[in-house]
């Protein structure tokens with residue numbers, strides 16, 4: 001196990017999130033506050049009421065819970081058991097949870113959720129792992145996915161955390177729109193706070209015609 005953690009970046013990633021889960025849960029109010037602008041964009045662009053949403057890398061549940069509070073029926077998955085424990089404790093009354101590795105989720109059939117989302121997960125992985133997650137998101141969603149993640153200059157706290165995590169956030173910011181365009185017909189990117197954006201992607205051409213970001217549209 002110890003060797004696996006040393007040699008396998010995914011296992012290292014999982015260990016980090018298992019270890020920090022109580023800290024993450026204790027900062028839940030702050031995390032939710034940080035998601036506010038992103039959620040405002042989402043309710044402006046999409047109808048959540050009654051829609052099924054799969055939240056990948058749900059963590060302590062803040063992102064999924066905000067979607068549930070706006071009317072979506074949310075199921076959250078994470079590969080870190082301790083994160084899922086915190087999420088169930090905090091939001092077990094609002095959404096359901098199960099354990100899954102986002103790179104391979106055969107338990108979810110093609111098109112089995114109206115929408116699939118991930119918040120601050122995808123920047124963590126390099127190709128081909130990020131591509132495997134994106135392929136699963138595309139397969140499981142009926143039409144739309146939305147991703148809340150880094151865009152543009154990253155504030156110093158973010159840069160420090162990503163340095164510690166050894167993430168791929170710099171490349172992610174440069175290439176993610178093109179990565180989305182390989183799978184989806186339509187992509188729209190809305191500013192969601194300092195260094196952050198919501199990436200909307202749809203299998204249907206023209207899906208975001210007449211839709212507007214609450215502030216600035218990047219793409």
Ligand SMILES: C[S@@+](CC[C@H](N)C(=O)[O-])C[C@H]1O[C@@H](n2cnc3c(N)ncnc32)[C@H](O)[C@@H]1O
Nearest residue numbers: 017057058059062063078079080083101102119
């Ligand atoms: C930075 S946290 C984000 C939590 C939450 N989405 C939010 O925005 O509040 C990233 C989460 O993704 C999970 N995660 C990372 N890679 C994953 C994978 N391959 N499969 C499932 N969960 C993953 C981690 O365990 C962690 O809980």
